[in-house]
Amino acid sequence: MDRGILLALVLVLLVVLLALLPLGWYARRRRQKDVVAPISAPTDLGTVVGSFAGKYVATTASGDPYDRIAVHGLxxxxxxxxxxxxxGVLLVRPGTPDVWIPRADLLSLQRATWTIDRVVEPGGLQLIEWTLGSRAVATYLRLDNPAAFEAALSPYLPIERQAS
Structure with a gap:
């Protein structure tokens, strides 16, 4: 087979694969249409314990770090x-709606090493498990000061699920 033909076939395959990426994302969002939107933050957050900067990594179905929630800016x-x-806990990210996690919806706080597209040193991610509507989800964060964040949040978790 001529090299030009092989090159053309590879380029066509590459274009097809690149076209499938947005189609896959659209299909994921369509499958998750039943995921409810996070509720709006109250005007009065109550007593603020701390504010922490870092990176929002992902929100996934709880127990399945490969199942990214793709709707509602998550x-x-x-x-x-x-x-x-x-x-509760307020997540403020540029260009997306704020995410409010009421205290009653908090399930647990853990450390994680990986999620869908991020691997870090052991225990380098903070994983907040919470309920979004009737669905348990896990939000992964990479914070600049994880120990202070955990100390601030731990008193507000259910007693049996506080981080150690």
Whole structure:
């Protein structure tokens, strides 16, 4: 076979694969249409315990770090400011709606090493498990000061699920 023909076939295959990427993302969003949007943050957050800068990595289905939630602005990594208060946790990311996690919806706080497209040193990610509607989800964060964040959030978790 001529080299020109092989090159053309490879280029066509590459274009087809690149065209499938947005189609796959669209299909994921369509499959997740039943995922409810996070509720809006209250005007009064209560007593603010701390504010922490870092990176928002992903939100996935709880227990399945490969199943990224792609709807309601939860699908893309970005910078984040996490505010912990006595009434919940507020995630503020540029260009996306804020995510409010009420204290009653918090399930646990853990450390993680990896999720869908990020691998870090052991325990380098903070994983907040919470309920979004009737679905348990896990939000992965890479914060600049993880120990202070965990100390601020731990008192507001259910007793049996506090981080150690």
């Amino acid at each position: 699908g893309f990594r970005s910078a984040v400011t996490v505010t912990v208060s006595d009434t």
